[in-house]
Amino acid sequence: MKQPFDPPDPDFANRIKESFSNQKFMSLIGAKLVDVQPGYCEIHLPFRDDLTQQHGYFHAAVTTSIADSGAGYAAFTLMPTGHEVLSVEFKVNLLTPGQGKLLIAKAYVLKTGRTLTVCRADVFVIKDGQEKLCAAAQVTLISLKPKVD
Amino acid sequence: MKQPFDPPDPDFANRIKESFSNQKFMSLIGAKLVDVQPGYCEIHLPFRDDLTQQHGYFHAAVTTSIADSGAGYAAFTLMPTGHEVLSVEFKVNLLTPGQGKLLIAKAYVLKTGRTLTVCRADVFVIKDGQEKLCAAAQVTLISLKPKVD
Amino acid sequence: MKQPFDPPDPDFANRIKESFSNQKFMSLIGAKLVDVQPGYCEIHLPFRDDLTQQHGYFHAAVTTSIADSGAGYAAFTLMPTGHEVLSVEFKVNLLTPGQGKLLIAKAYVLKTGRTLTVCRADVFVIKDGQEKLCAAAQVTLISLKPKVD
Amino acid sequence: MKQPFDPPDPDFANRIKESFSNQKFMSLIGAKLVDVQPGYCEIHLPFRDDLTQQHGYFHAAVTTSIADSGAGYAAFTLMPTGHEVLSVEFKVNLLTPGQGKLLIAKAYVLKTGRTLTVCRADVFVIKDGQEKLCAAAQVTLISLKPKVD
Numbered sequence A, B, C, D: 001m002k003q004p005f006d007p008p009d010p011d012f013a014n015r016i017k018e019s020f021s022n023q024k025f026m027s028l029i030g031a032k033l034v035d036v037q038p039g040y041c042e043i044h045l046p047f048r049d050d051l052t053q054q055h056g057y058f059h060a061a062v063t064t065s066i067a068d069s070g071a072g073y074a075a076f077t078l079m080p081t082g083h084e085v086l087s088v089e090f091k092v093n094l095l096t097p098g099q100g101k102l103l104i105a106k107a108y109v110l111k112t113g114r115t116l117t118v119c120r121a122d123v124f125v126i127k128d129g130q131e132k133l134c135a136a137a138q139v140t141l142i143s144l145k146p147k148v149d
Helices: A012-021 A024-029 A060-076 B012-021 B024-029 B060-076 C012-021 C024-029 C060-076 D012-021 D024-029 D060-076
Strands: A032-037 A040-046 A084-094 A102-112 A116-127 A130-144 B032-037 B040-046 B084-094 B102-112 B116-127 B130-144 C032-037 C040-046 C084-094 C102-112 C116-127 C130-144 D032-037 D040-046 D084-094 D102-112 D116-127 D130-144
Touching: A012 A032, A012 A060, A024 A060, A024 B024, A032 A060, A040 A060, A060 A084, A060 A102, A060 A116, A060 A130, A060 B060, A084 C084, A084 D130, A102 A130, A102 D130, A130 D084, A130 D102, A130 D130, B012 B032, B012 B060, B024 B060, B032 B060, B040 B060, B060 B084, B060 B102, B060 B116, B060 B130, B084 C130, B084 D084, B102 B130, B102 C130, B130 C084, B130 C102, B130 C130, C012 C032, C012 C060, C024 C060, C024 D024, C032 C060, C040 C060, C060 C084, C060 C102, C060 C116, C060 C130, C060 D060, C102 C130, D012 D032, D012 D060, D024 D060, D032 D060, D040 D060, D060 D084, D060 D102, D060 D116, D060 D130, D102 D130
Parallel strands: none
Antiparallel strands: A032 A040, A040 A102, A084 A130, A084 B084, A102 A116, A116 A130, B032 B040, B040 B102, B084 B130, B102 B116, B116 B130, C032 C040, C040 C102, C084 C130, C084 D084, C102 C116, C116 C130, D032 D040, D040 D102, D084 D130, D102 D116, D116 D130
């Protein structure tokens, strides 16, 4: 599904690393930005006991947060310098419990437009060396133009 | 939209308080279970600097997490003793930035069935004493029967 | 949930009636625009044998189509003259089979912005004089500015 | 994304053809079941003037209806004899106007379980010999066991 995209800002990767590092909530949960390509973003999240729901698995909110965040940065790779990205809405299916030692969110752009971008994001949980799809999301993002002073 | 529901387990409120207190992720972010009624649940979340996105507002993932969690417990109020609740999927619209000192998620059951329950959840942000709708979610939940040994 | 909205185009009702009458698919299925208020729209659809799924009930696609269409026109009531409205995305829960002689979609605006509007739409089925909620939707719409020649 | 699925009912294709032919709404709009494989379904819909919205393109409801229907039958390929399939909910992004002479919905199973199945469905519009993604859906379906008399 990954398509050849041509990012308008060649320095998109640094811009995204900086934005990601400013998201204090991503630091709180220990999420790591692992890969950014034009139209693609991958975020990893190691298991921690304080990220769990009542059965001791990754909380759905945590799983979802890296799907949404990955989609935001996948979209952001294709936006011009100075623009900002915001999630308009998303939908996620929680396919199987997040039981394992690592979550990997892989997000990719389906369609990019002047205002709106639509992404899909898949979250995999790693257990005993096996990668299992545990959540599937579809996300709409908006590009906000820089305000002129 | 709140309807008169008749919960099969009269002790639902205690059951939910216990389940909520076992969600370590809810403790991590400081979410508080404030009200549970048949088919209804309200969760509050005070602002904290480590819950923010890059502009210093509540992170969308945080806003979403209490919408989903509220929906789960609203559905759970109507489930029989011993059953468990899981989110199947949800969709959320992020209507306005979560800028304020408190988030309030109000979740209510739209339709309850033997297997599936559908809820809506609205999240309000409180700023300067004003309550503003900042996210609107629709959530599908499944009731899991206790396993027989 | 209906809020006091102030439509920028006082002639919105006529504009919407004209747009609705130009949707040939709405004619094909026999949908009727019954009420338009600022931020609100109601569409009715009488049962017909060729609108059914394999069990002889209203097809989910039909139920959904009037939810989406209602949401589009609820949003459209609040847009300036010359603008157009398009659905960006929607999500619908099908709560109960559409078994009855009439469907009624009631759509209302949750949040309106310069570019995007978010609506909810509820579809009721009428059977034996009883109104039953059979579908619940949440819809994101975009306002397109008129093109300058 | 297509995975090797092992359908419990070897006669699934005939079962699906029969079910599809009983959906009168699919006949009304002229939809054709073109391909069914384990975990996969493809539906085609030729352009017709009475399937349009106000600009003369395929109505979003029509585009959506074959995405949802395709997902239902993709899920149905993996269900045991006698079971029925119902859409629980779906979400669709309308990526680009449905302007062309043919719509093609390709739906595939992401995850199948005892009760619920989750599918994705992509709808392409064919114009001037080019295939363009115009809608992307994610659908949750439920398998209903046959009732015992």
